[in-house]
Structure formats: structure tokens, C-alpha cells
Amino acid sequence: MAGNAKSPAISARSIVKSFGTLRVLDDLTVDIPSGVTYCLLGPNGSGKTTLIRAIVRLLKLDGGELTVLGTPVSKVDSIYSQIGYMTQHKALYPDLTLQENLEFYAGLYGIERRKRDERIAELLEMVALSAHRSRLAGTLSGGMYQRLSLACTLIHEPKLLLLDEPTVGVDPRLRQTFWKYFEHLAEEGKTVLITTHLMDEAEKCQIVGYMKAGRMAAQGSPEEILRLAGLRPSLKLWLAEPEKDAALLRAAGYDTAVEGGVVSVRLESHAQIKDVLSAVSPLDTRLAEPRLEDAFLRLSEAA
Amino acid sequence: MASPARAGVVALRVIRQLKRDRRTIGLIVFAPIVLMILFGYALSGDMSGIALGLVDGGGHAALRSHLESISDFDILRLGSESDAEKLVADGRLDGAVVLGPGDVRVLLDASSLQIASAVAAAVQAGANAELAARGKASGQRAGGDAITTRYIFGYDLEMMDTVGPAILGLVVFFFTFINAAIAFIRERSQGTLEKFMVSPLSRTEIISGYVFGFSLFTVLQSATTLSVVTFGFGVPMVGSPITALLIVLILGAGALVLGCFFSNFARSEYQVVQFIPLIITPQIVLCGIWWPLQSVPEVIRPLSYILPLTYAADALRAVMLKGAGITEILYPDLLALAAFFAVFFAAAVLMLRREVN
Numbered sequence: 001m002a003g004n005a006k007s008p009a010i011s012a013r014s015i016v017k018s019f020g021t022l023r024v025l026d027d028l029t030v031d032i033p034s035g036v037t038y039c040l041l042g043p044n045g046s047g048k049t050t051l052i053r054a055i056v057r058l059l060k061l062d063g064g065e066l067t068v069l070g071t072p073v074s075k076v077d078s079i080y081s082q083i084g085y086m087t088q089h090k091a092l093y094p095d096l097t098l099q100e101n102l103e104f105y106a107g108l109y110g111i112e113r114r115k116r117d118e119r120i121a122e123l124l125e126m127v128a129l130s131a132h133r134s135r136l137a138g139t140l141s142g143g144m145y146q147r148l149s150l151a152c153t154l155i156h157e158p159k160l161l162l163l164d165e166p167t168v169g170v171d172p173r174l175r176q177t178f179w180k181y182f183e184h185l186a187e188e189g190k191t192v193l194i195t196t197h198l199m200d201e202a203e204k205c206q207i208v209g210y211m212k213a214g215r216m217a218a219q220g221s222p223e224e225i226l227r228l229a230g231l232r233p234s235l236k237l238w239l240a241e242p243e244k245d246a247a248l249l250r251a252a253g254y255d256t257a258v259e260g261g262v263v264s265v266r267l268e269s270h271a272q273i274k275d276v277l278s279a280v281s282p283l284d285t286r287l288a289e290p291r292l293e294d295a296f297l298r299l300s301e302a303a
Numbered sequence: 304m305a306s307p308a309r310a311g312v313v314a315l316r317v318i319r320q321l322k323r324d325r326r327t328i329g330l331i332v333f334a335p336i337v338l339m340i341l342f343g344y345a346l347s348g349d350m351s352g353i354a355l356g357l358v359d360g361g362g363h364a365a366l367r368s369h370l371e372s373i374s375d376f377d378i379l380r381l382g383s384e385s386d387a388e389k390l391v392a393d394g395r396l397d398g399a400v401v402l403g404p405g406d407v408r409v410l411l412d413a414s415s416l417q418i419a420s421a422v423a424a425a426v427q428a429g430a431n432a433e434l435a436a437r438g439k440a441s442g443q444r445a446g447g448d449a450i451t452t453r454y455i456f457g458y459d460l461e462m463m464d465t466v467g468p469a470i471l472g473l474v475v476f477f478f479t480f481i482n483a484a485i486a487f488i489r490e491r492s493q494g495t496l497e498k499f500m501v502s503p504l505s506r507t508e509i510i511s512g513y514v515f516g517f518s519l520f521t522v523l524q525s526a527t528t529l530s531v532v533t534f535g536f537g538v539p540m541v542g543s544p545i546t547a548l549l550i551v552l553i554l555g556a557g558a559l560v561l562g563c564f565f566s567n568f569a570r571s572e573y574q575v576v577q578f579i580p581l582i583i584t585p586q587i588v589l590c591g592i593w594w595p596l597q598s599v600p601e602v603i604r605p606l607s608y609i610l611p612l613t614y615a616a617d618a619l620r621a622v623m624l625k626g627a628g629i630t631e632i633l634y635p636d637l638l639a640l641a642a643f644f645a646v647f648f649a650a651a652v653l654m655l656r657r658e659v660n
Contacts, residue, residue, distance in 0.1 A: 056500075058501065080501055080503050085498065085501040087497055089494025090494060091493065091498040092495070093320060093493070093495065104316045107311075107315070109502065
């Protein structure tokens with residue numbers, strides 16, 4: 001794991017937040033290491049956005065301890081210049097051009113003119129909007145708008161990035177670019193905290209935290225999450241005599257099931273594939289890798 | 304601490320946005336012109352339904368029938384000139400015409416010059432028609448009877464003159480309040496306000512930036528409105544126009560922070576419009592523009608003295624009509640306007656809560 005030994009970027013100890021009788025953060029404890037891409041995953045209402053808003057103190061916690069970049073959350077406003085916060089609202093001015101939107105945010109962080117122009121050029125390049133810099137933001141498509149919003153969030157080179165669903169509406173090719181960029185930021189020691197509903201996105205993060213009902217249900221690298229959920233790859237076999245061969249495999253100690261004439265063997269490791277294939281002679285085979293989605297489904301059933 | 308540079312960044316952005324918003328610019332510049340013209344004509348007097356008294360002493364059939372043929376006049380026949388004079392003095396008649404065998408006497412209400420001149424013109428036209436008819440009948444030109452005109456009230460300023468300066472203040476207050484409230488509603492709904500909250504930008508800087516940015520447009524708006532008032536309607540500008548603009552600028556800043564403050568109580572642009580009867584109308588009624596403060600019932604008169612337009616109207620009148628300088632309007636007018644701005648600046652800053660749910 002790329003997470004280094006430094007103190008965590010975000011550290012929460014038993015934090016609690018209620019709205020009326022609803023406990024949105026329920027005794028949540030989590031450490032988010034510095035210099036990683038961290039994905040906050042979980043069903044709607046699990047408290048992901050509330051956690052992010054608590055980190056930037058847009059809402060006040062009812063209890064517990066929370067430190068952000070080593071600063072207690074009560075003083076987090078003194079380090080706002082080190083935080084990049086992108087909400088689900090795009091927070092752009094539709095009646096300003098792309099360039100003017102970026103200039104505005106650069107101005108808020110007191111970035112000097114020459115540095116600013118360099119930075120704007122670099123970010124517009126990254127989000128592939130260089131050709132549109134003089135266009136009014138309001139005339140952009142949804143995905144372009146999203147990209148501009150991300151560029152505005154990155155303008156002041158924040159140490160900690162809090163991105164609430166940053167890739168919604170962004171096409172797959174560009175999404176790839178984004179992820180490369182996030183990884184690059186993490187390598188530079190910056191922390192990228194992302195919420196998403198998309199499992200394939202979560203798989204790209206170094207660490208995934210799965211939230212459920214205001215608690216951290218599981219946390220680890222995607223591989224660790226799969227292991228934790230007890231999910232293993234399985235080998236699907238199309239056999240001439242499925243029932244007979246299934247009995248044979250069971251006798252040899254394999255976890256075997258038959259469904260619709262297809263025999264499915266759960267593997268302890270990929271090394272077992274060879275042994276299984278030497279025991280029977282399938283007409284066709286297919287390897288089914290476990291999906292993070294299944295892991296979370298299983299974890300949320302268990303929790 | 305509050306940095307002027309960052310407030311400047313907000314101001315520049317506000318200017319850029321407004322510059323591009325042609326409709327709002329149009330509203331800022333042209334709506335006041337249209338409003339001023341409407342107000343101007345409305346205040347010049349209602350030209351239909353003029354109540355005219357007629358005392359028919361005989362001898363002017365053509366003139367009488369001419370007056371009777373004008374549909375704008377509601378003619379009331381009276382027995383004597385003294386009756387007519389009393390009714391005009393009471394304000395129940397806009398004027399009266401007394402026809403005698405040898406002369407024509409016209410009684411006019413001088414408080415409305417437009418009506419007075421309309422009546423005078425009609426009488427003159429009737430007399431001319433009569434003259435022409437007589438000449439035709441006798442085959443020779445005859446001299447007409449003398450027309451004497453008497454004003455029941457003395458000469459006074461046109462109403463527009465006394466009201467114009469105050470309307471200038473009203474126009475600026477109205478548009479700045481509405482525009483500021485809507486601008487803040489937008490900051491909230493498009494998520495930029497939330498983003499400000501997670502940036503080094505302080506609440507004081509946000510509001511200050513708005514005040515600076517909007518002030519530029521207040522100056523533009525005041526200048527155009529002032530031009531219409533003075534050049535279009537001939538309202539005197541005895542004092543310095545710069546002093547007048549200064550008053551309007553402080554008033555505009557007050558309206559802006561009031562708009563910011565009240566935007567907290569509206570969820571949409573539509574709800575901002577609903578503030579008009581709540582915030583704007585009382586100022587119009589109670590500021591002393593239409594009715595003197597002395598006529599405001601004592602129970603609600605204190606309200607007049609906390610509304611900024613009362614002071615702006617007073618100061619603008621003093622500068623434009625009497626030529627007052629800054630020192631003469633400093634107390635209480637400018638001080639009251641500055642205090643109003645200060646109070647609502649603080650209130651607007653405090654209301655920009657961190658927790659923008």
C-alpha cells in the first residue's frame with residue numbers, strides 16, 4: 001500500500017452527528033492515511049457526504065474527535081487554503097467564461113498572476129477544456145461543467161482533496177485521465193478522498209472505506225475487502241456429465257455447486273485452476289473473478 | 304483578517320457577471336428611465352375626468368357648448384362665482400369658468416399646473432371659436448370679451464420637483480435590494496457560497512466584495528436616473544450632483560446589505576419578489592415622498608424614522624432643491640444612512656452561516 005507512515009490526513013474518533021432523531025454518523029472511527037487515493041463508498045444515506053461536510057466543518061459534530069491534516073476540526077478554517085472541496089453542486093458561475101471562473105477561484109486563494117496563468121493552462125489541459133477557455137461556463141455540457149468544477153477545485157494545489165462524486169457525467173476515456181491524475185497527486189503526497197457510487201471507480205482507489213448506517217463497515221485495499229467478504233474466484237465448467245463430475249470434485253474436497261447444468265467450483269487460489277482442470281475434462285471453462293460490488297453486498301448483509 | 308484584495312476578487316467577479324447580464328443592465332439603466340417618465344406624467348396631473356365648474360351668466364353660448372363638448376371635463380353647473388371659488392379651494396373642483404355678458408373669468412387650481420393649463424387652453428379655444436362664429440354672423444371681425452384668469456392657490460413648485468429627488472432614491476433602493484437578494488439566492492443554490500465557506504474568503508470579504516462591485520452599477524444607475532429627473536423633467540439641481548450621487552451610493556449600499564440579509568429568508572428568486580410589498584412598499588408610503596411625515600399617524604411614525612429612504616429623500620431634496628452641501632445633510636440624514644448600512648452589514652455577515660444546509 002502506498003500509504004506512508006506519516007500521521008493520517010484525517011483521523012476520526014467516535015464521531016457522532018444526529019439530525020433530529022436520525023443518527024447520521026454513529027460513533028464513527030476511521031483513519032485516512034496521507035498520500036493515498038481513498039474511496040468512500042456506501043449506500044445513499046450511509047453518511048458519506050455528512051462525513052465530508054464534518055471534515056470541512058460545514059456542520060458541527062455532536063461528539064467525538066476529528067483532526068484534519070493534524071489540525072483539530074474546530075480550527076480547520078485556518079487550513080482551508082490546503083483543502084480542495086468539490087461538492088455535488090458544481091459551484092461555478094454560468095455567466096462567466098471558463099477562464100474567468102478559474103481566475104476567480106485563483107484570486108480567492110491569492111495565487112499570483114503569473115503562477116495563476118500557468119496553473120490555469122495546466123488544469124484546462126488536464127480536463128481537456130483548453131479549446132473552450134473563452135466560452136461561458138453555462139454553455140458547457142454536463143460532463144464539461146463537471147470537469148471545469150474539478151479544475152476550479154484543484155487550482156490552489158490543495159494537500160487534501162475532498163471530491164463528492166467527481167466523475168459523474170464524465171466519459172470513460174477522460175475518467176481514466178482523472179484517475180491517473182489523482183494517482184499522480186497521491187504520489188506527490190496529497191490525499192484524495194472521493195465518494196462514488198461506482199464500484200469500478202472504487203476498485204481504482206488504493207483504499208476503500210465502506211460506510212453503512214453512519215459507521216465504517218469495512219476498510220482496506222480492494223483486495224483486502226474481497227478477502228474480508230470471503231469472496232473468492234470461481235471456475236465455471238461446462239461438462240458432458242455435470243452431476244457426475246461435480247460429485248467427483250466434491251469428493252476431492254472442492255467447494256462445488258451445479259446450476260443450470262454448469263458446474264461452479266470456488267477456488268482458494270488461482271493455483272487450483274490447474275488441479276481442477278486435470279481432474280475433469282470440460283468442454284468449456286470460464287474464470288469468474290469476485291467483484292467488489294458482491295463484497296459490499298455481502299458485507300452490508302452481514303453488518 | 305479581512306483582505307481588501309480578496310474582496311476585490313469578489314467585486315471583479317460581480318462586475319464581470321453583471322456586465323454580461325444584459326437584461327439586468329437594461330433593468331438597472333432603462334427601467335428607472337421608464338419609471339421616472341411614468342411617475343413624471345402621473346404626477347403632472349390626471350388629464351381626464353377634470354372637474355370643471357360652470358357659472359353661466361349668459362352671452363357665451365359658443366364657448367359654453369365648446370367646453371361641454373370636451374369629454375375630459377366633467378361639468379358642474381353652479382349658481383355663483385363665490386360657490387365656484389369655494390369648491391375649487393376645497394379641492395372638489397379642478398377649476399371653474401364664469402361666463403358673464405361682458406367678460407369671461409377663469410378660476411384655476413394652481414397646485415396642478417397641467418390641469419390649470421388644460422382648462423385655460425380649452426377656454427381660449429372656445430373663445431376663439433366664438434369669435435369666429437360672431438365674425439361670420441356679423442360679417443366683420445369683432446373684438447372678443449376679456450378673459451381674466453385667477454389662481455386660487457399661489458404658485459408653487461410642480462409636484463415632480465418636490466418628489467423627483469426622493470424617487471431617485473426609491474429607484475436605486477428598489478433595484479439594488481432586489482438584485483442583491485437574487486444574487487445571494489444564486490450563490491446559495493449554485494453551491495458557490497458553500498465553496499466560499501471552505502476557502503480563505505471570510506464572510507466580511509464576501510459582503511464587502513458585493514458592496515464594491517454593486518456600487519459601480521449604483522453610480523451608473525443614479526447617473527442615468529438623475530439625468531432623467533433633471534434634464535427630462537427640469538427638476539432643479541441647485542446643489543452638487545456629486546453630493547446627490549454620494550447620498551444615493553450610501554443608500555444603495557444599505558439596500559444591498561439589506562438584500563443580502565433578507566436573502567436568508569427566501570428560498571428562490573420568486574420568493575425575493577414577495578419581499579417587495581413587505582420591504583419596499585412601507586418605505587414608499589412612510590418615507591415622506593407622497594405624504595408629508597407630519598401626516599403619518601403618530602403610532603407608526605417611528606417606523607418612518609428607521610427607514611433609510613426617509614433620510615435619503617430628505618437629503619436629496621435638500622441638495623437638489625435648496626443647494627445644501629455635505630455638512631448640512633450630515634446630521635441626521637447621512638449619519639442615519641451610514642448607521643443603517645453598518646447595522647445591516649453586520650447582520651448580513653452574521654447571517655451568512657457556516658452551516659448552509
